[in-house]
Amino acid sequence: MEFIHQVVPYVTGNEARAVSEYILSGGWLTEFEKTRDFERAIAEFLGVRHAVVVPSGTVGLYLALLAAGVGPGDSVIVPNYTMIASPNSVRWTGAKVRLCDVESGTLCADLEKASTDRRTKALMYVSINGRCGDMDVVARFCRANGIFLIEDACQAFGSRWRAKALGTFGDAGVLSFTPHKIITTGQGGAVVTDNEELYREIVKLKDFGRTAPATDWHDRVGFNFKFTDLQSVIGIEQMKLMDFRIKRKKQIYARYEELLAGIPGIKMLPTDLGQTPPWFVDIILPSRRVRDGLAAHLKERKIGTRPFYPPISHQEIYAGYPEGAFPVSESIAHRGLWLPSSIGLKDEEIEYITDAVRAFLS
Ligand SMILES: Cc1ncc(COP(=O)(O)O)c(C=O)c1O
Secondary structure (H helix, E strand, O other): OOOEOOOOOOOOHHHHHHHHHHHHOOOOOEOOHHHHHHHHHHHHHHOOOEEEEEOOHHHHHHHHHHHOOOOOOOEEEEEOOOOOHHHHHHHHHOOEEEEEOEOOOOOOEOHHHOOOOOOEEEEEEEOHHHOOOOHHHHHHHHHHHOOEEEEEOOOOOOOEEOOEEOOOOOOEEEEEOOOOOOOOOOOOEEEEEOOHHHHHHHHHHHEOOEOOOOOOOEOOOOOEOOOEHHHHHHHHHHHHOHHHHHHHHHHHHHHHHHHHOOOOOOEOOOOOOOOOOOOOEEEEOOOHHHHHHHHHHHHHOOEOOEEOOOOHHHOHHHOOOOOOOOHHHHHHHOOEEEEOOOOOOOHHHHHHHHHHHHHHHO
């Protein structure tokens, strides 16, 4: 059997044909009409007014924060269990990261443990692995505290809460299109919003701070964070299979749930597959030692896995919190493992993987 990677992108021949057709048509490769088409496809899919594509999810988070006016002297609440780009994007603005613990059922920010002060300007709500808490409560928390809600939905494209797409509850939502996401353009991301003012500011910031398109007058120090039509052509093809991608992610998760049920020591998080196609299949083991032992056992059997992110408070760049300050994230992050989760994963492979997991834990 070939090595089963933890995740590989799902790409069909359609992307190659579309790219070839586009190049032969004389397209200029950089951001232009294909990018507008890709943005329209994203916005339509989510039911949101605007989507602005950018070079990465990290850049999307940074631009959303800047457009909301976050900067030096401010603070932003970020969950202690997330990918490093969430707090880093806050740091880039010059604002302070204000960590909060997560709920054990969703691994998303536990707002009962979140606090604000007069410098707090935003909550970055991360719908980790496509799950979320009660989004009405999240929105109410931000309204009550007079702060922006920026959704880091980089792992949640295709997930919903009560039928409304994640990424569309806040002032802005951010998606990512790296190869391990539900759709990919190699690298890439998008900021989505219904807010005209934020939208205009993000478009301006990514295009050198131009006062209008195609002028060389600038009233803000902007960046070159443009996308490329070359990538958009791929993104448009990837979007065409979105329904299939979501369906297959749900089937894969359901099959794992069925085959892993009853194996001692494995915990899976409650997941509403009606709303959420989990990005990765995640399991929680009794200890770090068991988690690392299982990963080594699977690797010997040609099965790739990936440990959960360490808690942000354990990274030396965000150190300064006493051990035990965030008990849930500190406990779970070191015990979690992502199993192979590619859209192209075959049912026989899931059986082979779960047999190997059972053999180790029984
Ligand atoms: C939760 C979360 N936020 C932000 C990012 C950053 O996205 P990108 O890699 O596109 O910059 C990721 C990427 O995996 C992510 O998982």
